Amino acid sequence: DTAVSQTPKYLVTQMGNDKSIKCEQNLGHDTMYWYKQDSKKFLKIMFSYNNKELIINETVPNRFSPKSPDKAHLNLHINSLELGDSAVYFCASSRQAETQYFGPGTRLLVL
């Protein structure tokens, strides 16, 4: 009964490809997030959705497009992957602005 789950856990792909990462939470939270952790372990928020509505959209290339089909899911689609997109992507969820619970991460490697 994983609280926040992400698929896939590992993703290796070629430059220029399009890929998606899925996130699901079973905590009944209304807010979900995507974070990027770069090679230096620096964690930065990318997006946040509250009740399926986009509320935080940091300076992220348009190639990244989040989609929230319902409150329990927040997927991240990345078009035209670049070498610099290689990172660990974490999904998180919370109830309003309370404590955020993180998924295990998706390790993306772009070759």
Next chain:
Amino acid sequence: AQSVTQLDSHVSVSEGTPVLLRCNYSSSYSPSLFWYVQHPNKGLQLLLKYTSAATLVKGINGFEAEFKKSETSFHLTKPSAHMSDAAEYFCGGGGTSYGKLTFGQGTILTVHP
């Protein structure tokens, strides 16, 4: 604007000795502050959270942190390190109603036998 700075990128201690991981914050308003731990190839796990109820916050695994407004600090401590504490620790702060968290750069804790 909210920012969080972790003062040490790497801390090394011997098993059984105290742990101190330092975090300073800057904020124009009362923050909520967190410490998360990340073990190798794992996600982030919440250690503890400050939300102005008490300045000394106790977390899991024997960790605690003290909020000091005069020093704008939220340092993480543990009286006696255990080998299983070896991990990377992130201090984070949030100050908006949308739950936007700003993280520090992380501190790698190494515990020697």
